[in-house]
Amino acid sequence: MHHDLLLRNVRPMGGPATDLLIRGGRFAAFGPGQEAPGVPVEDGGGALAIPGLVEAHTHLDKSLWGMGWLPHPAGPSILDKIEAERALRATGAIDPARQSARLLVQALRMGTTHIRTHVDVDDVAGLDGLQGVLATRAAYAEAMDVEIVAFPQSGILTRPGVAALMEEAMRMGAEVVGGLDPCAIDRDPKGHLDVVFGLAERFGRPVDIHLHEGGTMGAFSLELILERTRALGMKGQITVSHAFCLGDPDAALVNPLLAAMAELDVAVATTAPASRPVPALAKLRALGIRVCAGSDGVRDSWNPYGTADMLERAMLVGLRNNFRRDEEMEMALHACTHGGASVLRLDDYGLAPGHIADLVLLGAETPAEAVAAHPPRRLVVKRGRVVARKGEALVEAP
Amino acid sequence: MHHDLLLRNVRPMGGPATDLLIRGGRFAAFGPGQEAPGVPVEDGGGALAIPGLVEAHTHLDKSLWGMGWLPHPAGPSILDKIEAERALRATGAIDPARQSARLLVQALRMGTTHIRTHVDVDDVAGLDGLQGVLATRAAYAEAMDVEIVAFPQSGILTRPGVAALMEEAMRMGAEVVGGLDPCAIDRDPKGHLDVVFGLAERFGRPVDIHLHEGGTMGAFSLELILERTRALGMKGQITVSHAFCLGDPDAALVNPLLAAMAELDVAVATTAPASRPVPALAKLRALGIRVCAGSDGVRDSWNPYGTADMLERAMLVGLRNNFRRDEEMEMALHACTHGGASVLRLDDYGLAPGHIADLVLLGAETPAEAVAAHPPRRLVVKRGRVVARKGEALVEAP
Structure with a gap:
């Protein structure tokens, strides 16, 4: 289903007010005073227009959204969280499709x-x-593009049958091979990465690996990831999520890793947590490293916070990186838009003629103000179709 | 002006639904099924009720709120920000009353x-x-309580006439003596603190001093503050704002300071910035140190962020301190409610019979959920009077 729409009086990226004509789900023409008889018209009222936001790291399958408030069940470590989640999952209360x-x-x-x-x-x-997520993806295909990472949350080698399940997940339609803390969880970094990269090679798919490991252990795991990326010719196909080790203050540890990541076009997905070291966004971008951002879990047994708001995430990215100048705050927004699009390998993303007509209207003067204030979304358009208005979705949730 | 109001079907701090009867601006009775003929009734619809939020550290006089987006004008250092702000002020564009x-x-x-x-x-x-702020305080006295700190933003000793202006400010109605980075700005910590504590002693008023200084320099300034607090018998009358030096990882530096602060009942005001070291809230509270929170500048030449939302601030406090458990998230909310009330020396604050009827209703199941989601405010009540409804103020801004 493709849609036609004429958006009047909107300001793409804070520029002058103009009209955007959408035909067949793509931007057809930008410019004031457009006429398109028979095409539905929306008056933007001078709103800021930004591209559709890209949530590049989340966990749709296990959110507790809409299930009532659950007091956080886990202890402080990552292993505590894995165990708490396994126990919660075993109750059967979380229906992944719903x-x-x-x-x-x-x-x-x-x-x-x-x-x-x-x-x-x-x-x-x-x-x-x-x-469950495949069912959701099919049900909402008109309203949202979803890419799936098969993610071995509890490890691969220490849990019976997970390697085979990962392979089956790739056959069933996951597009990306996931992984997790090769040292800390499976206690066998070579074995873990052999499975992850083996699947990636066999299925010809990219990798997105969670790396919470800090300091020299994280740097070691990242080195192993970079070695395999180079050996398998997987330049441009790897994302490292979190990459806290890149926030280490020891530049002698971090800089060689960054240089290799730039060379191998390894991307970083960040949630910009305030309580952990994080890679410095401006430094990554200056080296040409692609950076995307995500909410991570939203109200699940890992994390009670979040409303899946990627503009609030842009604010958190900005605050974490001490961004105050407009061009810095635009970099935070970039991670939540074009940066994400580059990691998800989206063709024809962004506000330009010929590109797919995904956009958001909001009451802000500039992209920097949108980051600072993350105001309510007035209109959300997906492939030319209005899918949310005045902060309310026009598609139904179960 | 005092007001009567019957709030039906609200859940104080997430407890069971009940009715709150307000008479003469104070909570008169809690309990289901209240009747009060002639008293206006609001149906809370099962909303969570929390006490009115306390903004314990902000800068009302120099916000650019409502003036259009101003790209951040300052360089990265505090001195850069002071100079950029002085230049902006000199243009006369910022009317402090408005x-x-x-x-x-x-x-x-x-x-x-x-x-x-x-x-x-x-x-x-x-x-x-x-x-300007005195005029605003008078104009909005029914809707907001405002306490004023006379704040020497550019230093005292290096700027001609500021010490005399500070004295005049205290005479005019400022309730608290401010100060700023005794080493870094005036380059004369003894001289700076002599003025600040001299005014406090002369006027019999508390002190709230900005201390951005980190590491050993900040620890030194804090020692000087603590020495004067002890010598002048000012226990319980000092607040240190920011106190980044208390976020230093060196426990040998920090712990003696914390012990002295606990002994002298010196409070901490935090904004919980994500990009700076911060005092650990749980550690402060465990030692009995009072902690309040604030937005700091909201959209001014120091800081482009912020919407003056103290529930979002509670979220930022929670994220910065890696709070995930309900009791931890309630501690973040405490800093934005009762913690602030204790620093502002508010009598009869909080949701209890006999106390002043300041409260907020919102759509959340528990206080922890309010912190996680910072949902829109359904109703704001000040001394029994409804001052905001469905996110909109019922008093007018200029």
Whole structure:
């Protein structure tokens, strides 16, 4: 389904007010005073227009969104969180199809038009999460693009059958091979990465690996990832999520890693947490490293925070990086728009004639103000169709 | 002016639904099924009720709120920011009465019922800021309580006449003596603190001193503050704002300072910035140190961020401190409610019979959810009077 729409009086990226004509789901023409008889018209009222937001790191399958408030069940470590989640999952309370649909609709009403979601593949959930998210993806295909990472949340080698489940997940429709902390979780970095990169090679798919490991351990794991990227000729196909080790203050540790990442076009996905070291966004960008951003879990057993708002995420990215100048705040927004689009390999993304007509209207003067104030979304348009208006989704959540 | 109001079906701090009867601006009775003929009734619809939010550190006099987006004018250092602000002030574009009123109304619609504002006293602004904020305080006295700190933003000793202006500010109605980075700005910590504590002693008023200085320099300044607090018998009357030196990882540096602060009941005001070291909230609280929170500047030449939302601030406090458990997130909210009330020396604050009827209703199940989601404010009540509804203030901003 492709749609025609004439948006009058909007300001793309804070520029002068103009009209945007959309035909067949793509931007057909920009310029004031457009006429298109028979095409539906929306008056933008001078709103700022930005491209559809890109949620490049989340976990749709296990959000508790809409299930009532659950006091945080986990202890402080990552292993605590894995165990708490396994216990919660085992109760059967989290229906991945329902929950992924709820969070998808919430993201949509906040202006997100593309999602990369990591979906748990483990010996408790099996492929239930994947089946649920695949169902949601099909049900909301008109309203949201979803890319799926098969994600071994509990490890691969220490959990029976997970390697085979990962392979099955790729056959079922996951587009990206996930991984997790090769040292800290499986306690066998070579073995973990052999499975992850083996699947990537066999299926010809990209990799997006969670790397929470800090300091020299994280740097070691990242070195192993970079060695395999080079050996397998996978330049441009790897994303490292979190990459806290790149926030280490020891430049002698970090700089060689950054140089290799730039050379191999390895991207970084950040959530810009305030309580952990994080890679410095401006430094990554100056080296030409692609950076995307994500909410991570939204109201799940890992993280009670979040409303799937990628403009609020841009604010958090800005605050974490101490960005105050407009061009810096635009860099934070870039991670939540074009940066995400580059990691998700989106063709024809952004506000330009010929490109796919995904956009958000909001009451802000400039992109920097949008980051600072993350105001309500007035209109969200997906492939030329209005999917949310005045902060309310026009598609239903279960 | 005192007001009567019956709030039906609200859940104080997430407890069971009940009715709150307000008479003469104070909570008169809590309990289901209240009847009060002739008293206006509001149906809370099961909303969460929390006390009015306390903005314990902001700068009402120099916000650019409502003036159009200004690209950030300053370089990265604090001295850069002071100079950029002096240049901006010198243009005369910032009317302190108008701007403080605009930001006050914005804060009110986000549920803030009490503000401590630092007001610049320097050789550029003179006492214009103070006069403006005093006018705003008088104009909005029914809707907001405002406490004023006379704040020597550009230093005291290096700027001619500022010490005399500070004294005049205290005479004019400022309640608290401010100060700023005794080493870094005036380059004369003894001289700076002699003026600050001298005024406090002479006027019998508390002190709230900005301390951005980190590491050993900040620790030295803090030692000097603590020495004077002890020598002058000012236990319980000092607030240190920011106190980044207390976020230093060197426990041998920090712990003796914390012990002395606990002994002298010196409070901390935090904005919980993501890009700077910050005092660990849970550690402060465990030692019995009072902690309040604030937005700091909202959209001014120091800081482009912010919407004066103290629930979003609670979220930022929570994220910065890696709070995930309900009791931790409630501690973040405490800093934005009761913690602030204790620093502002508010009598009869909080949701209890006999106390002043300042409260906020919002759509959240628990206080922790309010912190996580910072949802729109359904109703804001100040001394029994409804001052904001559905996110919109019922008092006008200029």
